[in-house]
Structures are given as structure tokens and as C-alpha cells.
Amino acid sequence: MAIMISIPAGITANQASTETLTQNLSNTITQTEATINQTLTQIECTLSPSMEGFGFAPPDRGDFNFVPPNGDSGFTPGQFGGGFVPGRFGGGPFGGGGTTAMNETLYDDISSIDGVAAVAPSLQASEGTEQTMEMFGQSFTRLVPDYVIKGIPLTSDIIGKYPILPTNITAGRNLQAGDSGVVLLSENNTAFFGVGVGDTIDVLNQSFQVIGIYGASGVEDAMTLYMNLSDAQSVTNNTGYITSITVFAASSNVVTEVANAISSLHPELSIVTGQQRLNQLETLRDTYEIQLESAETSLAQTQAIAVQEIVIAVTATSLIVLFVMLYTVRERTKEIGTLKAIGFSNLNIMSQFMLEGVILSLIAGVVGVAIGVVAAPALSGLLLPAVNVGFRDAFARATGTVSSVSGIITPELVFIALGGAVLLGALGTLYPAWRASRTSPMEALRYE
Amino acid sequence: MSSVALKTEKLDKVYKLGGRQVRALSEVNLEIEKGDFVSIMGPSGSGKTTLLNVLGCLDKPTQGKVILDGVDITDVPEKNLHKTRKHKIGFVFQTFNLMPWLNAVENVELPMEGTGKTKDEIRKRAIELLETVGLSERKEHRPQKLSAGEQQRVAIARALANNPAIVLADEVTGNLDGKTKLEIIKLLGKLNTEQGTTIVIVTHDSQVASMANRMLFLSDGKILAKEKQGTHQNK
Numbered sequence: 001m002a003i004m005i006s007i008p009a010g011i012t013a014n015q016a017s018t019e020t021l022t023q024n025l026s027n028t029i030t031q032t033e034a035t036i037n038q039t040l041t042q043i044e045c046t047l048s049p050s051m052e053g054f055g056f057a058p059p060d061r062g063d064f065n066f067v068p069p070n071g072d073s074g075f076t077p078g079q080f081g082g083g084f085v086p087g088r089f090g091g092g093p094f095g096g097g098g099t100t101a102m103n104e105t106l107y108d109d110i111s112s113i114d115g116v117a118a119v120a121p122s123l124q125a126s127e128g129t130e131q132t133m134e135m136f137g138q139s140f141t142r143l144v145p146d147y148v149i150k151g152i153p154l155t156s157d158i159i160g161k162y163p164i165l166p167t168n169i170t171a172g173r174n175l176q177a178g179d180s181g182v183v184l185l186s187e188n189n190t191a192f193f194g195v196g197v198g199d200t201i202d203v204l205n206q207s208f209q210v211i212g213i214y215g216a217s218g219v220e221d222a223m224t225l226y227m228n229l230s231d232a233q234s235v236t237n238n239t240g241y242i243t244s245i246t247v248f249a250a251s252s253n254v255v256t257e258v259a260n261a262i263s264s265l266h267p268e269l270s271i272v273t274g275q276q277r278l279n280q281l282e283t284l285r286d287t288y289e290i291q292l293e294s295a296e297t298s299l300a301q302t303q304a305i306a307v308q309e310i311v312i313a314v315t316a317t318s319l320i321v322l323f324v325m326l327y328t329v330r331e332r333t334k335e336i337g338t339l340k341a342i343g344f345s346n347l348n349i350m351s352q353f354m355l356e357g358v359i360l361s362l363i364a365g366v367v368g369v370a371i372g373v374v375a376a377p378a379l380s381g382l383l384l385p386a387v388n389v390g391f392r393d394a395f396a397r398a399t400g401t402v403s404s405v406s407g408i409i410t411p412e413l414v415f416i417a418l419g420g421a422v423l424l425g426a427l428g429t430l431y432p433a434w435r436a437s438r439t440s441p442m443e444a445l446r447y448e
Numbered sequence: 449m450s451s452v453a454l455k456t457e458k459l460d461k462v463y464k465l466g467g468r469q470v471r472a473l474s475e476v477n478l479e480i481e482k483g484d485f486v487s488i489m490g491p492s493g494s495g496k497t498t499l500l501n502v503l504g505c506l507d508k509p510t511q512g513k514v515i516l517d518g519v520d521i522t523d524v525p526e527k528n529l530h531k532t533r534k535h536k537i538g539f540v541f542q543t544f545n546l547m548p549w550l551n552a553v554e555n556v557e558l559p560m561e562g563t564g565k566t567k568d569e570i571r572k573r574a575i576e577l578l579e580t581v582g583l584s585e586r587k588e589h590r591p592q593k594l595s596a597g598e599q600q601r602v603a604i605a606r607a608l609a610n611n612p613a614i615v616l617a618d619e620v621t622g623n624l625d626g627k628t629k630l631e632i633i634k635l636l637g638k639l640n641t642e643q644g645t646t647i648v649i650v651t652h653d654s655q656v657a658s659m660a661n662r663m664l665f666l667s668d669g670k671i672l673a674k675e676k677q678g679t680h681q682n683k
Contacts, residue, residue: 338545341506342559342606343534346527441506441533445497445618447543 022299025292029285040274041117043247043259045110047100047269101241106266110247113261115254120158121242123151123232124224127204147189148224149203151232154179162248165226172197172212175226182211184226189213203227206235249274314424321428325357329436336436337443346437353433354426361425365418372417452515453614453646454480454503459512461498461669472498473509474669480614480648485640485680487657488650490666496650497618499666503648504616505533517613534559538607542619544599546591552578552602553587559609577605580643581635597628604635608645615639617649621656633659637680 104121111119128145152164156177159165165174166184175184183201185193190213193201200207208227233239247262249255252274259273329336336349461473472495480486490496501507502514505521514521516536524532533539546555556574565573578587581601591599600620607615617636621629633656639645640661649660657663663676 334543334545335547338541338547339558340530341504341533341539341545343530343610345530348530348562442501444539444541444545445501445506447622 022292022295025288025295029288029292040252040278041249041255042274042277043249043255043262044272044277045107045245045247045262045266045269046243047102101238101243102245104240104242107242107245109265110245110262113258113265115250115258115261116247117250118158118162118248120153120162120164120246120248121229122153122164122244122246123149123229123236123238123241124243125149125232125236125238145223146192149232149236150224150226151229152226153229162246164246166214168215170213170215172210174212174214175228179211180228180231181208182227183208184212184214185210186214186222186224188222189225204235245269314420317421317424318428321357321361321425322431324360325353325429325432326435328356329353329432329439332436333439333443334446336439337441337446340439340441341444349439350433350437353436354429357429357433358422358425361421361428362418364425365421368421369414369417451482452479453482453484453517454478454648455513455515456503457513457515459499459502459514460510461495461502461507462510472669473502476512476669476671478664478671480646482613482646483640483644483682485637485647485661485678485682486649486664487660487662487678488648488664488666488671489652489654489657490650491652494666495669496652496666498669500616500618500650503614504537504539505529534563535610536613538610538612538615540600540603540607540615540617540620542622544591544596544603544623546599546602546606548591551588551590552583552594552598555591555602556605556609559606563610573609574605577608578602580608580639581605595628596624597631600624600628600632601635604632604639608639608643614646614648617647619651619653620649621651621653629653629656640680640682 101123107121110116126143126145126148128143128147130141131144132139132141152159152175154175154177159175159177166186167174169184170187172184175182183203185195185201190196190210193199195201195210197210197213199210201210202208203225208231227235229242233241247258249258255273255275259271262269263271339349340346456476456478459473459476459478460471463470463472476499488496488499498507502509503516505514505516505524509522512522516532519532521529521532547558550558553571553574556577557570560570560573575584575587578584578601581604583598583601583605586594586598589598591602594602600623604615604620607617615636620636621632624632633649636647636649637659640647647660649656651657658676658678659680660678661680661682663678665672665674
């Protein structure tokens with residue numbers, strides 16, 4: 001009986017986690033759409049790695065090799081340099097650049113192109129530890145990043161007007177024009193550094209004060225810390241170098257012309273326009289929507305299975321209580337008869353048995369919850385193949401926010417389980433208790 | 449208040465058994481005075497148990513009246529009969545019928561629950577009653593730790609709990625050995641003498657029956673005209 005009670009607990013837990021997944025996916029889609037609208041006038045210019053040796057050899061720092069940051073959300077708000085990770089969402093030309101250093105001064109002429117409203121150069125560098133993996137007899141070295149440094153020009157004509165900084169500030173303040181020696185951390189960064197607003201962190205042996213913290217969301221890089229471009233250049237030993245240039249066209253009508261002009265000036269650059277990004281983002285959004293749909297289908301299936309299993313569990317539990325209590329009543333006919341013979345009323349007897357049934361079920365409920373706490377994750381996985389590993393991993397990869405799905409036992413759930421146990425116990429005891437109360441007092445005088 | 453504890457008038461009880469009518473009691477007229485100690489004797493099938501059921505408000509007669517302490521209990525509605533059983537009648541059973549999960553004193557307290565007495569009053573009364581039946585040393589024991597005679601003493605104490613108008617004892621010595629049997633009957637006699645308790649014992653044991661004040665005989669559902677004087681003297 002205890003196990004019977006633990007089953008609905010496990011199911012409910014699983015259902016709750018599936019609902020969380022669905023919710024997260026919905027949020028991600030909404031945010032993706034917001035980003036799409038913001039990016040229509042943007043043109044992203046990066047140097048593709050194949051263009052190295054063009055006289056743009058990267059500085060001697062070795063960490064500019066392309067690395068897909070693990071758990072990275074995949075792209076940054078309004079910035080696409082290195083944002084898209086090839087292979088993650090089907091790749092394309094989109095994510096190729098952004099990690100190859102470019103000499104800043106060579107691209108000063110972009111701002112004088114007709115139709116260019118603003119130019120925001122930026123530098124991005126991943127910091128972490130290198131890991132060597134053996135695969136198919138070959139060894140690969142990859143960087144497992146702890147955080148990603150992103151330097152952006154903190155001038156009022158850019159950050160005041162164009163969406164290149166995170167918007168969801170959860171503590172402190174956002175970066176402002178003229179800020180230097182300060183950083184804006186993501187929530188993941190605060191966990192990594194173990195600091196809060198006002199504290200000082202060490203980035204590549206240089207001290208920075210934490211000015212604010214932004215909340216990571218589906219579209220905001222969960223590992224990126226933002227700082228002034230000049231700070232980033234000096235701390236990473238890249239003075240004069242950048243990894244991408246974001247060009248803002250005066251309007252979405254002139255984006256193509258501006259892109260063509262940049263291309264003829266600097267044929268070595270890979271250029272991605274807002275329209276191309278839009279297509280990319282729409283593909284991404286479609287991917288999310290398909291996942292959402294599958295999550296919803298999965299949730300519906302889960303609920304259907306859960307309802308079936310709960311009905312079975314409830315029925316079985318009530319029947320067990322019913323039979324156990326009926327047996328008890330039969331067994332104790334003489335006692336009940338005696339109690340009636342010495343003056344107990346039907347109501348006395350009935351309430352006595354109801355109390356007994358409820359207490360019994362409550363004890364079973366406590367045992368059931370205990371089993372549920374231990375076994376719910378395993379049990380729910382067993383019972384609900386609908387929320388399968390494939391889907392879960394796909395989602396984890398897509399958002400970097402959920403790494404595992406398991407049964408969660410909340411106090412409310414415990415309360416519901418115990419309440420359910422008491423209710424089922426009462427339900428199952430109702431008839432036996434009524435039978436007991438109808439026992440004839442003459443049974444007291446029947447001797448075997 | 450009359451001096452009659454229990455009186456029956458033309459008591460009939462008819463059972464239907466497989467389409468056949470069985471007349472278990474036939475025009476039973478009884479009159480038991482307060483403070484009397486009466487035995488009703490009869491062989492098996494003579495209607496002893498039926499009579500006891502009717503006198504103890506456990507069953508309704510087909511016809512006739514049962515006047516208990518001045519009240520005709522055949523007029524009391526079914527749903528109120530438990531009150532009559534609780535306050536007017538004390539039952540002592542052949543198999544003691546103690547609650548196995550309660551100790552001696554708790555068993556004696558049982559009928560006093562819900563009578564408006566406080567817990568302390570109930571406990572005090574129960575301990576007094578156990579002293580009366582000579583069990584003050586064993587009040588914390590559960591029934592399975594008590595001998596048959598001790599269990600029956602607890603049952604007698606329980607029957608006396610609410611000062612009933614009458615104690616009905618059904619074959620109270622049926623499960624006891626010879627020595628204990630006499631002790632129990634003597635205890636009943638003592639209660640009758642010292643406390644004026646009205647006692648009716650139903651038995652087929654002539655030795656036990658003869659230890660009452662009055663002996664009545666039941667045969668084929670009828671009380672026989674002959675009546676004997678027993679060895680017991682009422683106060």
C-alpha cells in the first residue's frame with residue numbers, strides 16, 4: 001500500500017519537471033523573437049580563420065582557437081561574433097568567425113561608409129583549462145572555458161543607442177559610458193568566482209571590480225563577463241586587436257548596400273547581415289518550437305499515463321484498505337458486539353474504526369513518501385518513458401540551462417501524498433466501519 | 449420508585465428459521481425485585497440465551513413488555529437502546545469478553561467513557577471496583593496475563609461500572625474450573641449482600657444455580673411454575 005502511494009508522488013514529480021521544461025522552452029522562444037526584431041539593422045563582420053596569414057596574424061596568445069563553450073547559450077544579444085557555435089544548431093557560415101583577432105585600425109574606414117549609423121568593435125576571449133581527448137586514435141585539444149571575456153566600447157554613442165549589453169540586470173548596475181576597471185558578470189560567473197557586487201575579481205592577474213550582475217537567459221551568454229574594450233585588450237595582451245565588428249545600419253532598407261560596401265572594402269571579412277541572422281534565428285526558433293511541441297506532446301502523454309496510473313493506484317489502495325478493514329471487522333465481531341452490549345453506540349463504533357483506518361493509512365502514507373523520496377526519480381523514469389533521455393538532452397544542449405530531469409519531492413507533494421493517503425484510507429474504511437457499527441450486540445453472547 | 453428491578457409481561461419471541469417459526473420464548477412472566485439474586489436454569493435450547501438477549505436490550509421481543517427500572521424498554525427506540533445498556537445493565541459473559549489491547553483498569557473504565565465523568569473520577573472508580581473484586585494488585589495487567597478467574601473478576605468489575613439496575617450474568621462459570629467457579633459465585637453473592645446489587649445468572653449448572661437466592665426454571669421457552677429457594681440469603 002505504501003508503494004501504491006509513492007507512485008503518484010513520483011508521477012507528479014516527473015510531471016512538474018516536464019512542465020518546467022515546457023516553460024523554459026516558451027521563454028526561450030519569446031526571447032529569440034525579441035532578438036530577431038533587434039537585429040534587423042545589424043551587420044556582423046568577422047575575420048574567418050581561413051583568412052589568417054592575410055597580414056592579420058593573431059597575437060601570440062594561444063587561446064583564440066575556436067572553442068564551443070560548454071553550456072553556452074549559443075548566441076549573445078545583438079552580438080554575433082562567436083555567438084553561434086558551428087555544429088550546435090546545424091552550423092552554417094554564421095559562427096565561423098569572431099575568434100580570430102583583427103587589427104583594429106585597419107577597419108576604421110567602415111564607419112565612413114554611407115548608411116552606417118554606428119560601429120561597435122569588440123574583443124572576445126575564452127579563459128579556461130585545456131583538455132586533451134583521445135578519439136579514433138587521434139588526440140584533440142580543446143579548451144574547457146571557465147568564462148568568456150567580452151570587451152565592448154563603452155562610449156555613450158554606442159551603448160546608449162544599440163543593444164550590445166545584456167539588459168536583464170539582477171544586481172548592481174549595467175556598464176556605463178566611460179567605465180573602466182569594472183566588470184559586469186553573469187550569474188554563472190558569480191558562482192565561478194564566488195563573488196558579489198562590489199567585490200574584486202582577478203582576471204588574468206588584473207583586478208576588476210564587479211559593478212553589476214546580469215541574469216542569464218536563453219539568449220544571453222551564461223558565461224560571458226563584459227568589460228570595457230580597452231580593458232579587455234590590455235588584460236588579454238591584445239592591444240589594438242578585436243575579434244568582431246558590429247555595424248549598425250541607419251535603417252533596415254540600406255543593410256544590403258552597406259554590407260556590399262564593407263565587402264568590397266574588406267573582402268577578407270565574413271559578413272552576416274540582419275536578414276541572414278534573421279533566417280538563422282528563425283530556423284533556431286522553429287527548432288525550439290518543434291521541441292516545445294514535442295515537450296507538450298510528451299507532457300500530455302505523461303499526464304495521460306499519470307492519470308491512468310493514479311486511478312489504478314487509488315483504486316488499488318482503496319481496495320486494499322477496504323479488504324484489510326473488512327477482515328479486521330470480521331475478525332473482531334465479538335469485540336464489537338461486546339462493546340455494543342456494554343453501551344457503545346453505532347456512532348462510537350463507526351468513528352473508532354474510521355480513526356483506525358485513517359491512522360493506518362497515514363502510517364502507510366509516511367512509509368510511502370519515504371519510499372517515494374528515495375525511489376521517485378528511478379520510479380518515474382521507469383513508469384514514464386515518454387519523458388525520455390533524448391528529449392531531455394536535446395533541451396539541455398539547446399539552452400544550457402537544464403542538465404538533468406529528475407523527480408522533485410516538494411513539501412506540497414508530501415502534503416498531497418499524505419492527504420491522499422488519509423483520504424483513501426477514509427474512503428476504504430467507510431464501508432467496513434459502517435459494517436462494524438451494524439454488528440449485532442448479540443454477537444457478544446455467541447460462544448464458539 | 450417501585451422495588452421491582454426487572455419485570456416482564458407475557459414475553460414472546462418468535463424466530464423464523466428456514467420458513468419455519470420457532471417459538472423461543474412463550475409468555476414469560478418474570479418479576480425480579482431490587483437486591484435479589486436470582487438464577488435461571490435450563491437445558492440447552494430452552495431459550496436461556498434468547499431470554500438474556502431480550503432482558504439485556506440486545507434483542508427486541510416479538511410481543512410483551514420488559515420493564516427495567518420502571519421503564520418499558522420495548523418502547524425505547526433502537527437508536528437510544530445503547531444508553532439503556534450503558535446505564536441500566538451490567539453484562540458478564542461466559543468468555544469474559546475483555547478487550548485484549550486494554551489492561552484491567554482500562555477495561556473497567558470502558559463503559560464509563562462518555563458518561564460525563566472526568567478521567568480522574570473514572571480512574572478512581574475503576575480502581576475502587578477492582579479492589580471490590582479483589583484485584584487491586586493486578587490492575588495494570590492485560591487480559592492475557594490474567595488467569596481465567598481474574599479475567600472474570602475484571603469483567604464483573606466492568607459490569608458494575610455504571611451502577612446498573614441489574615447485572616445479567618451468562619454462564620459466568622462455564623469456562624472456569626471448580627474452585628474458581630465457587631469463588632466467582634461467592635463474589636457475586638458478596639456483591640449482592642454488601643452492595644445490594646441485583647443479579648440474574650443464567651446457567652445450566654445446578655450447583656451454581658443453587659447458590660442464588662431464588663432458582664427459576666426455563667423449559668421450551670417457558671418459565672416453569674416450580675421455584676426453589678437457593679442457599680444464598682439476601683440482606
